[in-house]
Amino acid sequence: MARPVTNSAFEGLLRAAGYGNAHAAFARQLNHAGRNEGAWRYDAASVYWWLRGRRPGEHVQAAMAEAFARKLGRAVAVTEMGFGANDNIGTCGYPASVGDAINTAEQLWTALAKHLHQGGGAFDSGKALQAALGWRYDLPDKTVSRNGRPQVASSDVQSLYALAAHFTDLDRRHGSGSPHTRAVMADFLVHQVGPMLRGTYTDAVGRDLMHAAATLSGQLAFMSYDAGEHAMAQHHATLGLRLAKAADDRLYGAHLLANLATQAVFLGNAKEAARLVEAAIDGAGRAPAAVLARLHATAATAYGQSGERRACQLALNKAESALNRTRADTGPRWVDYFSPAHLAGAALRCLGDLHLYTQALRHAPEALTLGSQNTRTRALHTALVAMTHARAGDTDAACNWGKKLAQHTAGIQSARVQHRVRDLTSILSSQQASRQVNEVLHTLAAMPAAT
Structure with a gap:
């Protein structure tokens, strides 16, 4: 059934x-007008989605206005076409084509660089599930090669991976509460990266470029999520998912879908989170053990929150079981972070949600056996x-860990950390008659908030 215009x-x-009734003809006019921009491949399907809310890039809108002007014999302003203001990043829909994904990237990145839309909007579970379906079942892209400017070589792409690793390390050590890092x-x-996506590259280099861009977009999504900007995080994760599809990398796509599920769990959308991670596991197929370990751990947190013991x-x-096989079955480099401590943290979380506090706390020692770079974790x-000790009724232990928490949060800017601090404060507040509890509450209240 066709969607309404x-x-x-x-x-x-x-x-x-x-x-x-000639959408394909209009798309051909655009492709001809954009021949100097590279190999535009718009078609009737592109027009279909523009009619239903997707917003092409500003350069595409300019070409549209020229095409209309030639036919109508008058000047046509870009504002007449109903795509909204230039700073509008639209909805977090899954781009239909590689060209649409590149346009979306241009809009999203420009909006963030100009400090637009920060903190606004909410996570849309329906849009996330639509993106999962598009990623899982849309046909693969036949080619992603382009002819434009500049010329992009494999060595150019490798430098992007190095940058992504740098931002990932900064995020894990210091959190993403400061908007400065995301703006940079x-x-x-x-x-x-934007000009590279519009450059000239072969299909092989293009697939690698799409993967690098997906990695950067995925990292930006996670940083936005950590900062509490949930709509922006979903935008970037959905874009990264489409770029991973273009790269023909189902494993990284599954990873990004699991990140969306993690965000849904954080926001209390357990049922939707379970569906997202189930789609990720299905799409990952016969994945390396480390990838499967991460995906199943995310699934556990969703099931725990929804009470599915x-x-x-x-x-x-x-x-x-998968994590025990990782030594003999190495995965892609981006999953190297997932360690026994991360799995223990997931177990601590989901078993606590199921009120199995004794079982949950058995995982506490391993959950804290982390590398020095994992400051936020x-x-x-x-x-x-x-929090688990507090919920289990062990106030003394909860206070002792609350004091340690105050020490571990120094220098970290993270809305997620602040959220857990507030949760702990809320649980302990019912016992303010205790001097020990009051001291911990005072210490936690004195902690600097994320900016």
């Missing part, structure tokens, strides 16, 4: 110009240990 202004111009990253994407325990067992897991 939402851009009536664009539809009216198509009809007036004689393209009402977005500025790099606008001025360096049997499914949660089964997912934890699968994650543990250490703070998150410490808060989780304190």
Whole structure:
């Protein structure tokens, strides 16, 4: 069933110009007009999605206005076409084509570099599930090669991976609460990566470039999530998912889908999170053990939050079994971070959600056996240990861990860490008659908030 038209202004111009029933012809006019931009491959499907809310890049809109002007014999302003203001990043829909993904990247990165839309909007579970379906079942891209400027070589792409690793390390050590780091990253994407996506490259180099861009977009998504900017995080994760599809990398796509599931769990959308991670596991197929361990651990947190005890325990067992096989079955480099401590943290979280506090706390020692670079994760897991003790009724232990939490959060800017601090404070507040509890509450209240 066709979706209803939402851009009536664009539809009216198509009809007036004689393209009402000739969407493919209009797309060919655009492709001809954009021959200097590279190999534009718009078609009738592109027009279909523009009529239903997707917003092409500004350069594409300019070409559209010229095409309409030639047919109508008058000047046509870009604002007449109903795509909204230039700073509008639209909805977090899954791009239909590689060209649409490149346009979306341009819009998203520019908006963030200009400090637009920060903190606004909410996570849309329906859009996330639509993206999962598109990623899982859309046909693969036949080619991603382009002819434009500049020329892109394999060595250029490798430098992008190095940058992504740098931002990942900064994020894990210091958190992403400060908008400065994300703005710097977005500025790099606008001025360096965007032009590369519109350059000249072979299919092989293009697939690698799409993967590098997906990695950067995925990292930016996770940083936005850590900063509490959930709509922006979903935008970047969905874009990364489409770029991973273009790269023909189902494993990284599954990883990004699991990140969306993790965000859904954080926001209390357990049922939707379970569906997202189930799609990720299905799409990953016969994945390396480390990837499967990460995916099943995410599934466990979703099942735990929704109260599905049997499914949660089964997912934890699968994650543990997969993690035990990682030495003989190495995975891609981006999953190297997932360690026994991360699995223990997931177990601590989901078993606590199921009110199995004794079982949960058995995982506490391993959850804190983290490398020095995992500063934020250490703070998150410490808060989780304190909260689990508090919920189990062991106030003394909760206070002791609360004091340690205050030490571990120094220098970290993270909305997620602050959220767990607030949760711990809320649990302990019912026992303010205790001097020890009051001291911990005072210490936690004195902690600097994420900016």
